[in-house]
Amino acid sequence: MLFISNIMIWKTNPAARRAWRSLMLRLNSATAGLSSGPGSWDRSDGLSCVSAEKPPHMPVMLKEVLHYLDVKPAQVVLDMTFGGGGHTKAILNTVPEVTVLALDRDPAAISLAQQLAKEHSGRVKPLLGRFSELEALLSNMNIKSGSIDAVLLDAGCSSMQMDQEERGFSLSKDGPLDMRMDGERYPDMPCAADVVNTLDQQALASILTAYGEERHSRKIASAIVEARRVNPITRTQQLASVVAGAFPPSVLYARKDRLQRRAHIATKTFQALRIFVNDELNELHKGLCVAQSALKPGGRLCVITFHSLEDRLVKRFLQGHDLSNLDRYHFSQNKQGSRKKKLVDESSERNKSSYWFPVKRKVVSPEKDDVRENPRGRSAKLRIALRR
Ligand SMILES: C[S@@+](CC[C@H](N)C(=O)[O-])C[C@H]1O[C@@H](n2cnc3c(N)ncnc32)[C@H](O)[C@@H]1O
Secondary structure, three states: OOOOOOOOOOOOOHHHHHHHHHHHHHHHHHHOOOOOOOOOOOOOOOOOOOOOOOOOOOOOOHHHHHHHHOOOOOOEEEEOOOOOOHHHHHHHHHOOOOEEEEEEOOHHHHHHHHHHHHHOOOOEEEEEOOHHHHHHHHHHOOOOOOOEEEEEEEOOOOHHHHHOHHHOOOOOOOOEOOOOOOOOOOOOOOOHHHHHHHOOHHHHHHHHHHHHOOOOHHHHHHHHHHHHHHOOOOEHHHHHHHHHOOOOHHHOOOEEOOOOOEEOOOHHHHHHHHHHHHOHHHHHHHHHHHHHHHEEEEEEEEEEEOOHHHHHHHHHHHHOOOOOOHHHEEEEEOOOOOOOEEEEEOOOOOOOOOOEEEOOOOOEOOOHHHHHHOHHHOOOEEEEEEEO
């Protein structure tokens, strides 16, 4: 039976990777015999793709991206995360005769790209797929290595994904606990509900620690396991209540985000599950590798990330660390013994022949006015490098 066989099972953290394998095994046996067709798994829970008419995502650090990408007329740009197309549209509108290769793993985003392609005949080439599938997509289009002038990677998920309760990303809106960016393409891929209902307590705690940097991971994992004994956890608000139930009411909104707004205690749990379900760190690394081979010498790369796990990975990649085996990287406690986790390179070896020349040594952060206008971009970090 072809279940989940085409899913990337490799993970950046050994405990999380073990968890993923165990999930695969359990799902494979749990779903054996239920298939209604090759590789299918009944998903009659109303999951549907985002309508193309929904208001698109507000692009983050648009001014800065246009400035640092520095696209010239008739150049070829690769937008690896088309989303609502905000960055792509701005490039098309400011640079004459530019061609944009527009990738996204989410079919809903690609329908928007197809619409835009009609409006800009020949100048937008929509590409449906993941970073890990991009090399093959480019090769199918006969796009040679070292031929792209600029690459943009705006990591994470879009407002269109967050705002659609049926996608199950948001803890403030009730929906099926899904969180898959491309569940429509890969219906066999486990969703967040599969993760919380199937993994053992220790594996869940590892995921919350590794991908959510959640200090209370064990307490939350225990609450999840306790709750699912009574009823499977299938809805976003149900999960939020289970997590909240593990804490006294006074601390439910005790954490604050960068804008000093109160954040729900389950926020990090949701982040961790999303990263795990979509294999985001591994995908990010793959995306950076494709950008490295696709860009021509002197070509520019702009990467926007939204949390420290992603930013550390990008920083080290651009510094020339060999991340080809992310197993060598692990999350360890910092010197002060604080429980904050840090991505460290065990070998401390840096590959001296970095393929990148940093345009800015430090990250670029959004301006205060931009954050006021677009609070979702508050934690964005932009790194810019030139391909040597
Ligand atoms: C933050 S949004 C991009 C927003 C876009 N820059 C705009 O201005 O509208 C990130 C997008 O990247 C896509 N994405 C995330 N991981 C991906 C991956 N591994 N491969 C391809 N697309 C991915 C998501 O589906 C989402 O649409």
